Amino acid sequence: MSSAENRCSFCREPAVVRLTEPERRLCAAHFIEDAGARVLAAMKHECMVSPGDRVAVGLSGGKDSTALLLLLHRFLPTLGATLVAVTVDEGIASYREETLRAARDLTTELGVEHVIVTFADLFGEDLDRLLVGRESQGCTVCGVLRRRALAEAVKRVGATRLATGHNLDDEAQSVLMNVLRGDLPRLVSDTSTGQPGHFVPRIKPLAVLSEKEIVTYLLLRGYFRDLPECPYAGTALRSEVRTMLAELEHRHPGTMTRLMRFRDGARRSAGSAASTGVLGTCRICGELTSGEVCRVCGLLGRKER
Numbered sequence: 058m059s060s061a062e063n064r065c066s067f068c069r070e071p072a073v074v075r076l077t078e079p080e081r082r083l084c085a086a087h088f089i090e091d092a093g094a095r096v097l098a099a100m101k102h103e104c105m106v107s108p109g110d111r112v113a114v115g116l117s118g119g120k121d122s123t124a125l126l127l128l129l130h131r132f133l134p135t136l137g138a139t140l141v142a143v144t145v146d147e148g149i150a151s152y153r154e155e156t157l158r159a160a161r162d163l164t165t166e167l168g169v170e171h172v173i174v175t176f177a178d179l180f181g182e183d184l185d186r187l188l189v190g191r192e193s194q195g196c197t198v199c200g201v202l203r204r205r206a207l208a209e210a211v212k213r214v215g216a217t218r219l220a221t222g223h224n225l226d227d228e229a230q231s232v233l234m235n236v237l238r239g240d241l242p243r244l245v246s247d248t249s250t251g252q253p254g255h256f257v258p259r260i261k262p263l264a265v266l267s268e269k270e271i272v273t274y275l276l277l278r279g280y281f282r283d284l285p286e287c288p289y290a291g292t293a294l295r296s297e298v299r300t301m302l303a304e305l306e307h308r309h310p311g312t313m314t315r316l317m318r319f320r321d322g323a324r325r326s327a328g329s330a331a332s333t334g335v336l337g338t339c340r341i342c343g344e345l346t347s348g349e350v351c352r353v354c355g356l357l358g359r360k361e362r
């Protein structure tokens with residue numbers, strides 16, 4: 058391709074990315090604008106935030122939540138909402154310390170209130186200790202406990218929305234995993250409405266950006282940090298699905314977006330059946346659950362007194 062062709066579609070500066078739907082080449086400045094505009098448009102289109110909301114960003118310190126905090130720090134004031142960052146320290150040696158440092162550095166630089174909750178405080182043990190003898194279930198155990206820990210953090214800071222850094226790849230992977238597991242209820246369930254008194258609505262403003270776009274955004278803004286990978290990552294079905302989907306997206310561009318449209322169509326078809334259904338309370342801890350005992354109490358082996 059000649060250098061004349063590889064120019065930004067808007068200003069003729071050298072292009073750094075090429076995007077489709079619509080086809081466009083963008084320089085660094087226009088890509089940063091374009092990515093931000095898509096996130097803001099999604100937030101407005103899906104009414105993710107209302108004036109007066111206090112939005113808690115689940116900030117792990119990794120790339121997705123870093124991009125999310127940067128974007129919400131820019132956009133929330135224009136939507137009349139305020140921002141607070143919450144971080145869950147699961148207690149994962151040689152991984153969490155560095156990401157926690159990155160989270161602290163970012164909130165300090167942006168002047169954003171930051172609250173940290175730990176598995177040790179909430180559940181009595183670090184994740185590393187909880188997983189002894191069942192390391193292969195790392196992400197399953199962590200996922201259940203992280204959800205509860207985030208809900209607790211949201212309560213502590215008095216937030217009215219929880220924003221998480223799920224990107225397009227994460228969301229498409231979840232759709233495919235639910236299909237592969239044959240889990241229709243989870244495929245069509247929608248957490249964006251919350252459960253009054255228990256869970257605030259969860260929003261995912263980054264679901265319109267691919268993982269590649271988020272990395273590009275951070276590199277161009279000078280916020281990319283090479284952080285260690287969680288030692289338990291790769292033990293779940295998700296890592297196989299991630300590899301498969303990345304390959305499919307490469308060979309058939311738009312695969313992930315089509316998966317999202319499929320999920321949205323399935324949700325619309327399911328209608329009101331897509332809500333969380335009737336929930337009771339756990340007879341041990343009193344939190345919402347679809348069974349007699351919630352998954353947190355089950356995983357921790359808690360007994361009734």
Ligand code: SF4
Nearest residue numbers: 195196199287289290
């Ligand atoms: Fe938890 Fe798995 Fe994420 Fe590690 S990779 S933090 S174990 S969910």
